[in-house]
Amino acid sequence: MFLERIDKPTMVAKLNNEELAQLAAEVRQRIIDVVAKTVATSRPVWGTVDLTLALLSVFDPIKDRVVWDVGHQSYAWKILTERNARFSTLRQYGGISGFTNRDESPYDAFSTGHSSTSISAALGIAAARDLRRESFHSIAVIGDGALTGGMSFEALNHSGHLQPDKFIVILNDNAMSISKNVGGLQKYMARMYASKSYNALKKQVWDLSSSLPSSVRRRFIYGAQKLEESMMNILVPNIIFEDLGFKYVGPIDGHDIPHLISILKRVKNFMVGPVLIHVVTQKGKGYSPAEEDASGFHGVGPFDNESGKTACSGKLSYSDVFGQSLCELAGKHKEIVAITAAMSAGTGLSSFEKMYPERLFDVGIAEQHAVTLAAGMATKGIKPFVAIYSSFMQRALDQVIHDVAMPKLPVVFCIDRAGLVGEDGATHQGTFDISFLQFIPNLVILAPSCAEELQAMLVWAASYYDGPVAIRYPRGTAICRNIKLWISRPE
Ligand SMILES: Cc1ncc(C[n+]2csc(CCOP(=O)(O)OP(=O)(O)O)c2C)c(N)n1
Incomplete structure (x- = not known):
């Protein structure tokens, strides 16, 4: 077992290719063993194991700063940065967090949980480094x-302006x-996989540059990059990241560790200005049940690690009650639409999506946009039900106040995971919504105590047009009094 011998992350850099491949397999197995038993949700994090090994082979995990977006793909990072022994306490009371956390480890550069913050944070770290005249790499993964979140674009835009050296964004696609x-953007990135001729050209330029003496290398690279830009415009029109001021490198196979290492080394040693490395990975890579059902494996409870099967609770959650009730209501009220910010399954909207695909709007991880999109629709007689988790609703506070509540638009906010949520930890607790919603003018706030009340509130809200309504309900099994439930319990 290699893993047992890795008590410092710097040891990863000393391994050869075969040893790295074995270590990757052991890390994947360690994750499977722990998350299968975890008394909580678990995450499909196997896809970033190879990238983690490559990062640790090239960068210094204490001096250089790696910011993982959301943080749920950092399990391999945790295991290899002195937390293997504690990894079995993952997402448990007193145990280690499911996200990166500065209080937990000096290897965690930034505390995360909510999406799309990494580029801003890594840019801030790079800006602070330059002000303090220090030298290290700042890397966002x-x-x-997460790139669909507006903050990512704000940060890319600002990076293009600041142009820091030693600043790398790794897009894990x-x-x-x-x-x-x-x-x-997703469609655009898929088109880039096809840009083979551009990548071949880039590789030749780099191969040549690495063989030059350091005295002329920098000038050569500058000239080559200029040439490359004009060639690129012919071969791959409109590389969006280049237009924003990044050097674009990719797409690269995110499971080929030796290749990843050689790319990271080249970027580290030769590239100037912000660089975006586009790495293509497979979600769940290395664990076949998760490879086959990647979305099903995001946020499951304990599972059998051979088959990957989870036990069905057979119980109805508040999200189920919401989703099924909305399907019924949408049959009666043709103007009802549902809006989700990349969380259709989590918020109970899967059935709605199947029944009314043209009335379900998945906006990506863009809560602010979701709210103002709803506001726009409401001005034209559509009745939007916006389903967002309580903690992610924090993002969209100004949009709720300015775009919906002040103009009294009839948008219904279905605030799931209100109150304590358990294992997701501090960043995901829905403990602020009452405080931040109660001062908003024209907003009716409702909190059901059982499934039947939730249904009654949804029915009332569907016909209420005097202003916005927020209905907050918790995670987990709904209390059912069986008074007037239209919906059936899952098999
Ligand atoms: C503001 C916010 N909204 C929603 C979520 C819930 N969430 C967690 S991970 C995730 C998907 C992230 O996808 P991607 O960035 O591609 O990472 P992957 O899981 O594919 O590695 C979402 C929507 C969140 N963490 N933060």
């Missing part, structure tokens, strides 16, 4: 799902958010 990723 962001998924294609598995074409999946929790469900399949949505949007024009």
